[in-house]
Amino acid sequence: MNKKKIVITIIILVLITAAIGTAIFFYNKIKNTPFPDTATGNTAGNLYNSGLFCEYKDKIYFSNPSDKGRLYRMNPDGTGAKLISKDTTSYINIYDDKIFYLRNNSKSSDSVFKNMLYGICVSDLKGDHLSVLHPEITGTVSLCGNYIYYKHYDDETTLTLYKMKRDGSDNHIISDDNIDPSCVYNGNIYFSGISYDHSIYELNTQTDYFSSVYNGNYYMPIYTGSCYYYINLSGGYTLEKYDTTNNMTNILTSGGKVTTYNLYNDTIYFQLEKGDESGIYRMTSDGLNIELVAYGHYKNINCTSKYTYFMKYNNKIDLYRTPTNEAVNVELVTIK
Numbered sequence: 001m002n003k004k005k006i007v008i009t010i011i012i013l014v015l016i017t018a019a020i021g022t023a024i025f026f027y028n029k030i031k032n033t034p035f036p037d038t039a040t041g042n043t044a045g046n047l048y049n050s051g052l053f054c055e056y057k058d059k060i061y062f063s064n065p066s067d068k069g070r071l072y073r074m075n076p077d078g079t080g081a082k083l084i085s086k087d088t089t090s091y092i093n094i095y096d097d098k099i100f101y102l103r104n105n106s107k108s109s110d111s112v113f114k115n116m117l118y119g120i121c122v123s124d125l126k127g128d129h130l131s132v133l134h135p136e137i138t139g140t141v142s143l144c145g146n147y148i149y150y151k152h153y154d155d156e157t158t159l160t161l162y163k164m165k166r167d168g169s170d171n172h173i174i175s176d177d178n179i180d181p182s183c184v185y186n187g188n189i190y191f192s193g194i195s196y197d198h199s200i201y202e203l204n205t206q207t208d209y210f211s212s213v214y215n216g217n218y219y220m221p222i223y224t225g226s227c228y229y230y231i232n233l234s235g236g237y238t239l240e241k242y243d244t245t246n247n248m249t250n251i252l253t254s255g256g257k258v259t260t261y262n263l264y265n266d267t268i269y270f271q272l273e274k275g276d277e278s279g280i281y282r283m284t285s286d287g288l289n290i291e292l293v294a295y296g297h298y299k300n301i302n303c304t305s306k307y308t309y310f311m312k313y314n315n316k317i318d319l320y321r322t323p324t325n326e327a328v329n330v331e332l333v334t335i336k
Helices: 003-031 044-048
Strands: 053-056 060-064 068-076 082-095 100-105 118-124 130-132 138-143 147-154 158-165 172-175 181-187 188-192 200-204 209-214 218-223 227-232 238-243 246-251 259-265 267-273 278-282 292-296 298-303 307-312 319-324 331-333
Touching: 044 181, 044 218, 044 259, 044 292, 044 298, 053 082, 060 082, 082 118, 082 138, 100 138, 100 181, 118 138, 138 181, 138 188, 181 218, 188 218, 188 298, 200 218, 218 259, 227 259, 259 298, 292 319
Parallel strands: none
Antiparallel strands: 053 060, 060 068, 068 082, 082 100, 100 118, 118 130, 138 147, 147 158, 158 172, 181 188, 188 200, 200 209, 218 227, 227 238, 238 246, 259 267, 267 278, 278 292, 298 307, 307 319, 319 331
C-alpha cells in the first residue's frame, strides 16, 4: 500500500472514530439530561385505572389484552398496531422518548419470561435498550420529575410507598402507608390517606413532606390546579368536585356508587353501580350532559384523544371503546 492510501485510510479511521465518539457523547448527554420537576408520564385518570394506555407524540402505547397484555404501539385510530415488548404491562409512563412500565409476567415455559417475571422497566420507544430498575413485585407506578414513585411490596409490610431516581438509584421508602401516587400535578403528588384518615394530602416531592389540603373521607383524588375531583366515601360514593377558587362543592352524581372514574380534559367517564342501571356513563366536568355509555360492570377506563377504552369487570380479554368526545358508539375491538 503506498503512502497516499495509508494516509487516506488513517484519515477515514480518525473520522469514523470521531463520529462514533461524538454520537456516544451526545447520546449520553441526552440520556443524562434531567427531566423538569413537573414531568409526568401519564394522566392521573389513566393511572388510577391501571395505566393500560398512554398517548405520546401521536401514538398510543398500550397493554394489549388480545396478546397477554403485552406492550404495543398504534395510531390514535387503532390502526398500525405493533408489538413493542413481550412483557405483560401496566402503569405505562412515557416522557422524553422513554417508556417506564410495570412488568407482571405470568409463569411460563417461554424463555422470554424466565427470571423476568416482575419489576419496573424502562426502554426506548421501540422497546430497545431495556433496563430493569426494580426487579420485584410492585404496585402502582408513577413518574414525577426525575423520580419514579411506586408501591413497594413485601410479605411483612405488604404495600408501602417508595421512590427511586429514573435510573434506579436512590431507591428508598417515603411512607409505610399504602399511598397511591397516581395523581401528579405541577411536581407534587396528591392522594387520599389510608391508615389514619381519608383526607386529601399533598406530597411535596422536593422535601418528601406531607400536608393535608382538604379534610374529608375521600378516594381517588384528581387535582387540576383549581379543582379537586374525588369519590366521597361518606356521601355514598358520589363523585364530587371542590372548586378552590370559590370554596364551592358540586355533587356530580347521585343515586348509586361510583367505583372508578377518569377525568380527561373537560370530560368525565365513570362506572356507576346502580342495580339494573349500572354501567359506564360520561358527562362534562361540571356534572352536566350525563350520557349512558354501556350497561354493565366495567373497569380500567383509559382515555385517549380519539377513543376511551374499558373492560368488563370479570373479563381480562375483551376490550371495548367509544369515541372520547364524539357521539357514543361502543364497539368490541381486537387489536392484532
